[in-house]
Structures are given as C-alpha cells and as structure tokens.
Amino acid sequence: MINVLVTGANGQLGSELKHIHNKGIVKFDRSVNFVFTDIDTLDISNPIFLKKFFQDHSFDFVINCAAYTNVDLAETEKEKAYNVNATCVKNIVEAIKERNLSLTKFIHISTDYVFDGKSHIPYTEEMQTNPKSVYGKSKLEGEIFALQYKNSMVIRTSWLYSSYGKNFAKTIHKLCNERESLNVVFDQIGTPTYAYDLAYAIFQIVKQSVSENRFISGIYHFSNEGVCSWYDFAKLIANKAKSNCVVNPIESKDYPTPVARPFYSVLNKNKIKSNYKLVIPFWQDSLDEYFNITDNK
Ligand SMILES: NC(=O)c1ccc[n+]([C@@H]2O[C@H](COP(=O)([O-])OP(=O)(O)OC[C@H]3O[C@@H](n4cnc5c(N)ncnc54)[C@H](OP(=O)(O)O)[C@@H]3O)[C@@H](O)[C@H]2O)c1
Numbered sequence: 519m520i521n522v523l524v525t526g527a528n529g530q531l532g533s534e535l536k537h538i539h540n541k542g543i544v545k546f547d548r549s550v551n552f553v554f555t556d557i558d559t560l561d562i563s564n565p566i567f568l569k570k571f572f573q574d575h576s577f578d579f580v581i582n583c584a585a586y587t588n589v590d591l592a593e594t595e596k597e598k599a600y601n602v603n604a605t606c607v608k609n610i611v612e613a614i615k616e617r618n619l620s621l622t623k624f625i626h627i628s629t630d631y632v633f634d635g636k637s638h639i640p641y642t643e644e645m646q647t648n649p650k651s652v653y654g655k656s657k658l659e660g661e662i663f664a665l666q667y668k669n670s671m672v673i674r675t676s677w678l679y680s681s682y683g684k685n686f687a688k689t690i691h692k693l694c695n696e697r698e699s700l701n702v703v704f705d706q707i708g709t710p711t712y713a714y715d716l717a718y719a720i721f722q723i724v725k726q727s728v729s730e731n732r733f734i735s736g737i738y739h740f741s742n743e744g745v746c747s748w749y750d751f752a753k754l755i756a757n758k759a760k761s762n763c764v765v766n767p768i769e770s771k772d773y774p775t776p777v778a779r780p781f782y783s784v785l786n787k788n789k790i791k792s793n794y795k796l797v798i799p800f801w802q803d804s805l806d807e808y809f810n811i812t813d814n815k
Contacts, residue, residue, distance in 0.1 A: 520550040520728055523577045525562055525610070526584025527554035531627060533682035534717035535581065544721040547729050553577075557584070562606040565613070572613040579724055581625045582610060582664075585657075589631070590776040592653040599652050604659035611667045623671070623733050625720060626664040629657045630676035630708065630741075635780020642786045643674075643737040651777040661737070669735055671723070673716070673790070676741045676783050677751075680713035681811045686748070687755055691812070694756040694763035704749035704767035708783040709741040712804035714811075716740055723794055734793050739785035742801035754802060758809050 526532050532554065538544055539552050553575070562568055562584050585603055586592060592599035607626060614622050631654035632647040649655045664670045679687035687710070693700055719740055727733040746754075749767040756765050770778070790796060799807075 520546070520548055520578045521576060522550060522552045522579040522581065522724060523575070524552060524554045524581045524583060525560055526556055526582065528556040529583055529585070529587075530678055530680040530683040530685060530713045531717060532556070532583040534680055534713040535583070535720065537682075537714070538717050538721055544718070544725060546725055550724070550728065562609055563601055565609045568609050568613045569616055572617045576617070577622055579623045579625065579727070580610060580614065581720060581724075582607065583627055585627070586653070589651060589653045589779075592651065592656065593776045596652050596656075599656045600659065603653070603656035604663060607660040608663040611663055611670075614667060621669070623669045623727060624664060624667055625671045625673065625723065626660065628661050628672050628674045629654065630674060630783035630785055631780065632658045632661065632674065633780055633783060635706075635782045637782055640784040640786035641739065643739055643789055650780070653777070665735075665737070669733065671733070671735055672737045673720070674737065674739050674785060675711045675716055676708050676785055677710040678713050678716070679710060679808065681808060682713070686751070687805070687808060690752045690755045691759055694752075694759055694761040694765070697763055699764040699766060700752065700756075701766045701768045701773065702749045702752040703770045703773050704747040705769050706779050706781055706783075707745060707747050708780075709743070709745055709785065710751055710801045710805070711741040712799070712801075712808055714807065715742060715799055715804055719790070719794070719796055719798070722796060726794060732794070738790040738793075739787050740790050740798070741785045741787065742804050743787075743798050744801045745784050746801065751801075754805060758805065
C-alpha cells in the first residue's frame with residue numbers, strides 16, 4: 519500500500535486533488551491510500567504535533583498544498599506569512615527526516631512571485647529569483663527549506679484558479695454579473711493555471727513514481743499553456759458568462775495595490791513536460807472546463 523499525505527487540502531489545489539481522488543479519475547496499478555488534512559486536522563505550524571503525526575503514520579508521498587496566499591495582507595502579516603510559507607515547510611522536512619523516512623517523496627508548491635517580473639522570455643527553473651513581495655520572499659525561503667531534503671520537488675505555479683476557494687476567475691465571474699463595467703489591468707502578463715490541471719499533473723507524477731520509479735527531484739514550473747494579461751483573462755470570463763458587463767483595460771499605475779505584482783511572470787514548462795511526459799491544456803480550454811463545472815454545480 520502506498521500512502522500519500524496531502525496538507526492544506528481544503529484550499530483550491532488540495533480540493534482539486536480530493537476531487538480527482540474521490541471521482542477515481544486517475545487509476546493506479548497499486549493500492550494508493552490518500553490522507554487529506556488541513557489546519558483543523560494537521561496544523562503544520564505545530565512542529566511537536568507534526569512530528570508525533572509522522573511517528574504514528576508512514577507516508578510514501580507528502581504533498582504540501584498548505585500556504586499563506588493573501589499577497590497584499592502578507593505585507594502587514596509578515597510573521598504569519600513567513601511562518602506558514604517557510605517555517606512550516608522546514609517543520610515538514612524535519613518531521614520526515616526525524617522519522618527517518620528517507621524514501622518519502624516530498625512535493626511542495628511554490629509561486630511565480632519568486633521572480634521580479636523583469637524578464638521578457640518565459641522563466642526557466644534556473645533563472646535568477648528576486649521576489650519583490652513578502653509573499654514571494656516567504657515562498658522562496660520555503661523552497662530553500664524544501665530542497666534541503668533530497669527527495670523534494672518544488673513546483674512553481676501561477677495565477678491559480680478553481681471552482682473551489684477564492685480566486686480572480688470566481689471574483690470576475692461574480693462581478694461581471696453584478697456590475698455594468700469593470701477595470702482590469704492589461705500590463706501584467708502571465709498564464710492562468712486551472713488548479714484541476716495542476717492537481718492532475720501531480721497525480722501523474724505520483725503515478726509515474728509508483729509504477730516507473732520516476733521521481734526526479736528539483737524545481738519545476740507548471741501553468742497552463744499560452745499567455746495573457748489579467749484583462750484578457752477577465753474579458754474571456756465575462757464573454758463565457760454571457761455578461762453585458764464592459765471590461766476596460768487599465769494600467770497597473772491606475773490600480774494601486776499594497777504590493778506591486780510582477781509585470782511578466784510567464785513560466786517555461788519544458789522541464790516538467792519532458793521529465794513527466796505531460797500534455798498541458800491551453801488556458802482558454804481549461805477556462806471552458808471551469809465553466810462546465812461551475813455551470814453544473
Ligand atoms: N492562489 C494562487 O493564485 C497561487 C499562485 C501561485 C502559486 N500558488 C501556490 O499554490 C499552492 C496552493 O495554493 P491555493 O490557492 O490552493 O491555496 P489556498 O486556497 O489558500 O489553500 C491553502 C490551504 O492551506 C491551509 N493552511 C494555512 N495554514 C495552515 C497550517 N498551518 N496547517 C495546515 N494548513 C494550513 C489554508 O487554511 P485556511 O484557509 O484556514 O488558512 C488553506 O486551506 C500554495 O503553495 C500557493 O502559494 C498559489
């Protein structure tokens with residue numbers, strides 16, 4: 519029996535992992551047991567409890583979806599952001615090591631915000647990080663802790679959305695049905711990531727690791743295929759929602775936020791695609807899937 523622990527499982531990504539598991543969407547050729555936890559059942563900021571939990575259970579995979587994800591609030595709740603995004607990752611790695619589970623594979627999720635957004639070509643895993651926000655800095659520190667364990671994969675992703683939890687797509691979907699117009703920035707470029715697609719990719723990685731012994735540690739990038747601005751994303755959401763709301767393109771300077779976002783955060787996904795033979799959907803096709811799910815909910 520292969521045992522997989524998922525932390526932060528009530529968030530967007532964790533909920534998509536749960537959905538794929540509950541619906542039996544990915545089949546394994548061995549029995550795989552998933553344990554889904556969140557702060558109420560496994561608070562990863564409590565190192566004593568975490569170590570005890572790892573003493574009592576043995577895991578072949580640990581997938582850490584727990585995070586502090588409020589980018590603006592992180593500027594004022596710095597300690598909390600560093601605690602969840604960095605210290606908690608160290609806690610997990612120490613709990614794995616202390617239990618001497620040297621074969622346990624650790625999959626940790628990070629962000630495009632570890633970059634400063636000054637590039638004009640898609641970011642590869644080797645490119646220089648230079649986070650500008652507390653959130654980005656705390657996530658980078660978490661990556662460093664994760665990679666101190668030899669069997670770790672860090673997957674950086676961007677612009678995550680899902681029918682679960684709070685996100686840009688859901689907010690625009692709601693607002694475009696309530697308002698006559700919306701202003702959305704068109705000078706920040708990136709790629710949306712449908713959390714289902716990332717969860718599906720993680721399942722493929724676990725499956726290939728179980729059946730082909732393929733687990734190649736290190737940093738990876740994952741988003742949907744293609745590129746857009748937040749304005750393009752919002753415009754397509756309004757169109758698909760069949761809303762009459764007018765979406766206006768504005769510049770970031772006219773939409774001040776507590777922390778500036780990277781202007782460019784497109785991720786190069788060649789490494790994850792070639793190492794794990796993944797076919798990643800185009801972001802507009804995934805948005806269709808999101809609408810299929812939410813319309814039928
Ligand atoms: N959201 C994005 O746009 C985005 C973009 C790029 C990368 N990422 C990364 O992708 C990953 C998944 O993001 P997401 O959007 O799924 O996050 P999310 O929806 O905010 O979910 C995070 C989950 O972690 C839980 N959590 C917080 N502190 C915890 C603790 N001490 N112990 C256990 N669980 C705890 C949260 O519970 P509470 O809700 O109760 O706090 C929440 O259920 C994260 O690593 C994030 O940094 C996200």
